[in-house]
Amino acid sequence: MIHGESYKPIIAEAAKMAIGEENIYEKVFIFELLKDKNDPNAVAGAVGFSVRQPKFYVFKAKAVLLATGGATLLFRPRSTGEAAGRTWYAIFDTGSGYYMGLKAGAMLAQFEHRFIPFRFKDGYGPVG
Numbered sequence: 001m002i003h004g005e006s007y008k009p010i011i012a013e014a015a016k017m018a019i020g021e022e023n024i025y026e027k028v029f030i031f032e033l034l035k036d037k038n039d040p041n042a043v044a045g046a047v048g049f050s051v052r053q054p055k056f057y058v059f060k061a062k063a064v065l066l067a068t069g070g071a072t073l074l075f076r077p078r079s080t081g082e083a084a085g086r087t088w089y090a091i092f093d094t095g096s097g098y099y100m101g102l103k104a105g106a107m108l109a110q111f112e113h114r115f116i117p118f119r120f121k122d123g124y125g126p127v128g
Contacts, residue, residue: 025059027051033064033104043104068097 016024030048037044045060070093102108 025057028057030059030100033066033100034058034060035104041105066097066101068100069093071095071098 027050028048029051030046032047033043034045034047036042043061043064045058046064047056047058049056098108
């Protein structure tokens, strides 16, 4: 069985050690990408707010990686309750990255892909 939820804390700890905790912002809701004023095809940062404190953030960046996940709950499995809460059916994959990318002028292609986890005896998950 693949248990992605147990790998995430291990990878997060390694990332904190590699780049330093002072360079990590957690629990920040990014809601807008900032375009580069010199290059209309580039993103130069993002804006967001803390979900725990009354703080507003403006991030300036040389490169921006949009890694918000897909829209996993757009298509649900046929069986009720199957895989609910698993990493590959994350409730927070709302499709917001598609919106932000589209609004910033990104070309969205090949969104006809639909995730369907394989079912096999004694297990299920994103394998193969």
